[in-house]
Amino acid sequence: MAWSAIVVEDEAQARAYVKTLLHRSESEFRVVGEAADGKEALELIGRYRPDLVITDIMMPAMDGVELLKKAREAGYDCRFVMLTCMNEFEYARQALEFGASSYMLKLSMDLASFKQMLEKVDAELKKLGRFKRLESYLSALPEETKAATDHPEINKVIDYLNESYRENVTLATAAAYVKMDPSYLSDLFKRKTSYTLTQYVMRLRVDAARFYLTHTGDSVSGIGERVGFMNDNYFIKIFKRFTGVTPSVYRKQHAGGRPE
Incomplete structure (x- = not known):
């Protein structure tokens, strides 16, 4: 289980401290984005649909309560935790009225209190039944196939693949899903998307792996298995085919996205 989090704080040092606490908490929360004001954060929320938003209250452009x-x-419906100073309690009260999970005093925030807050949010998310992983926030679709096709059955197949790419998806299982002849589906899928069904699944897996490589510290082998590759060598071969580099090299090239 992994939950996604966005950190919103206009002070870079404070933002870095929150990210450090998240990393040191050894919790299931992973930072997928950060913002310096509420306006920027709202765009990130729309893009990533995070489980948790940790936000300062007083910020330029748009404050935390307005966010x-x-x-x-x-x-x-993401959970909100508000960071506040001693003289901002009225804003914190308003935030709670609008459904914030809790607030934390910035001056007394430490690892112990931070862990306690994350445990509370984790319980809330589980109670809501939101058992989803970081894949929920991936923009994993290949750019060329993000738009729906003009064929409803192919759109159903695309939705099926987007949800099931981590599993043992084959042309036969996809054809059975939409009750079509496998050969006919194969030809039609290629005509409507410019990809074979296998190519499409591999693209989804590689894009998901790219996300995990840049946003988590999980092992390359573990990431390969998580996105649907049961064989390390095959994972590395397919990843390099689509990106030009191995997963390890890709991670080094994009290390800025990983948690601190």
Whole structure:
């Protein structure tokens, strides 16, 4: 189980401290984005649909309370934890009224209190039944196939593949899903998407792996297995075919996205 988190704080040092606490907490929360103000954060929430938003209250452009209100108005049900100073309790009270999970005093925030807060949020998320992983926030679709096709059955297959790419997906299982002849589906899928079904699945797996390589510290082998490759050598071979480099090299090239 892994939950995604966005950190919103206009002070770079404070933002780094929150990320450090998240990393040291050894919890299931992973930072997938960070922002310096509420306006930027709202865009990230729409893009990643995080499970948790840890946000300062007083910020330029859009404060934390306004961010919470606009997120709720947009239908985003992520948990919010507000970071506040001693003289901002009225704002913290408003935030709780709008559904924030809790608030934390910035001056007294330490690893122990931070862990306690994360445990509370973790319990809330599990109670909501949101047992989802970081894949939920991936923009894992190949750019060329993000738009729906003009064929409803192929769109169903695409939805099926997007949800099931980690499993043993084959042309036969996809054909059975939409009750089509495998040969006919194979030809039709290629005509509508420019990919074979196998190529499409491999692209999804590689894009998911790229996300994990840059946003987690998990092992290359573990990531390969998580996205559907049961063989390390095959994972490395396919990953290099699509990206031009091995997973380890890719991680080194994009190390800035990993948790501190």
